[in-house]
Amino acid sequence: MENIISVKNLNAYYEKKSHVLKNVNIDIPRNKVLAIIGPSGCGKSTFIRCLNRMHEVVGGTITGSIELEGEDLMKTDPVLLRKKVGMVFQKPNPFPTMSIYNNVAAGLKLNGTRNKKTVAPIVEKSLKQAALWDEVKDSLDISGINLSGGQQQRLCIARTLAVDPNVILMDEPASALDPISTSKIEDLIFELKNDYTIVIVTHNMQQAARVSDYTAFFYMGELVEFSETRKMFTSPDNKKTEDYISGRFG
C-alpha cells in the first residue's frame, strides 16, 4: 500500500503544559478511510488537527515530523497546506451570511478564483459529490443556515471538496446528526474514498467498522493499535483495544 501521510514521533502540546499526543507513529494509506477511535480526551481530534495545522491556531505546539507526500508539513505554508488537507467539523458550520452557492464557492472566491464560468461548474460538481445537488439545485441563493442539520453538514463537505483537497479530515462529522442523515454521510464517505484519502474521528464504533478500511485506536494520547479495520474489530492485538471495542470502558 502507498502512504500519503507519514507521521513520526509526533508529540502535541497545549501551551507546553499538557502533553496531549505522545510519540505517535502512523502511516496513512492513500485513498482509504482511516477511522480514529478512542475515549474522550485521548487526543483523536488533536491528532487530525495536527494534520492540517489547525492545532496551532488554538495555541498548540508539536514536535516530531509529519510528511504529506514526502514534504515536511511544518515547513509548508499552512494556508497552502489546508487547501490540500480539507476539514469537516463536528457541528455543521456553514457561513451564516452566505447563500448555499457562496458557501461552496467561498474557498475559491476568497482565494482569488472569481470567474463565474470557472466557479459555477465546480460548485455544481461539489454539491453533486456531496449528494446535496438534487435537494438544493433550485434554491442555491437561499442562506445555508436554512438547511436541515444533515444538509448543512453535506454543504460543509461540498465546501471542502470545492477546494479540491487530497485528504479530508472529518472530526465526528455525524455526531450531531440523526440516524438517517448519519447514514447519508456514511454512504458519502464510501463514495469519496475513490478520489480522496479520508481520516475520520468517531465515537461510534459501529460507524468505524462500517466506513473505514483502517482503524487507529488512541488511548491517553498514545496510539495503542493501528491495523485493518476488519482485523481490529475481530482479533485486536492489544487487550486495551479489545476492552474498548467490546464496551468494557470508555
Place this chain on the structure above:
Amino acid sequence: MKEKGFFYYRKKAVNYLMIFLSFAAALAAIIPLAFIFYYTVSKGAQYLNLSFFTQMPKPVGETGGGMANAIVGTLILIGIGGGIGVPVGIMTGIYLSEFGNKKFAAVVRFMADILSGVPSIVVGVVAYTLIVVPMKHFSALAGGVALAILMIPTVTRTTEEMIKLVPQSIREAGLALGIPKWKTTLMIVLRTAWKGIATGVLLGLSRAAGETAPLLFTALGNRFWSTSIGQPIASLTVYIYDYAKSPFEDWNNQAWTAALVLILLIALLSLLFKIITRSKYKTN
C-alpha cells in the same frame, strides 16, 4: 394531589409582582422619550416648512428664514467624524478581538473605556489644542476630529463585542479552507458580525450628531453658507444652543424646529442603516 397551599400562592403572587415591576420600569424608561417627542413635535412642527431646509438664517430683527447651512454643516461634521472615527473604531475593534496580544489589548480596551467616559467638552478642548491652535482659526475639520474621538470608543467596543459573538467554528471553517487569516476575518467574520457593528456605528454617529459642547470652540458656528472643512461651520446643535437662549421669540421657535429636524435626521439615519444591513435571505 396535594392541595395548593400558602407557598404556592405566594410564589404566584411574587411572580406577578415581578412581571408588573419590570413592566413599570420599561414604561418609566420610555416616558422621557415620549415627552421629548411630544414637546419637539408640538413646539417645532408648526415652523417646519420647506424654507427651513432651503433658506439661510435671517439677520437679527427679521423673522422667518431657515437653517440650510446648519443642516448641511451637521451632515459634514458627522461625515468627517464618521469618516475618521468609524474606520479607526472598527479596525481597533478587530485588532482587540482577533489579533491583539493580551497585555496590549487590555491596555487599549481600558483606555477606550476611559475615553468613552471623558466629558465631551474635554474632547473639544483637546481638538482645540491639536487643530484650532496650530491652524489659528476654528474649522469644520477640528469639529469633525472632536466628534471622531467621541465616536471611536463606542464603535471600538461594539465591534469587539460583536466579533467575539461570532462562533470560533466559523473562523476555523474559513481557515480550514485555506483562506488566509486576514481574509477570513474581513470576508467571513466581519460579515457575520456586520449587523451588530452597524448598530455600534449608528450609536456613534447619533451621539456625534447630538453633540454641542465640543463644537463650540472647534467648529464654532457660522451664520453664512460654508462647506469648506477649513472654515468655521454651522451645526444644528450649536444653532439650538444659540437660538434657545436668545431673547427673540422667533429664534426660540426655530430652535425647537432645529431640534425636531435633528431628531428626524437621526431617525432617518437609523432607518437607512436598517435597510442597508437588512439580511439578503429569508430565514425560517
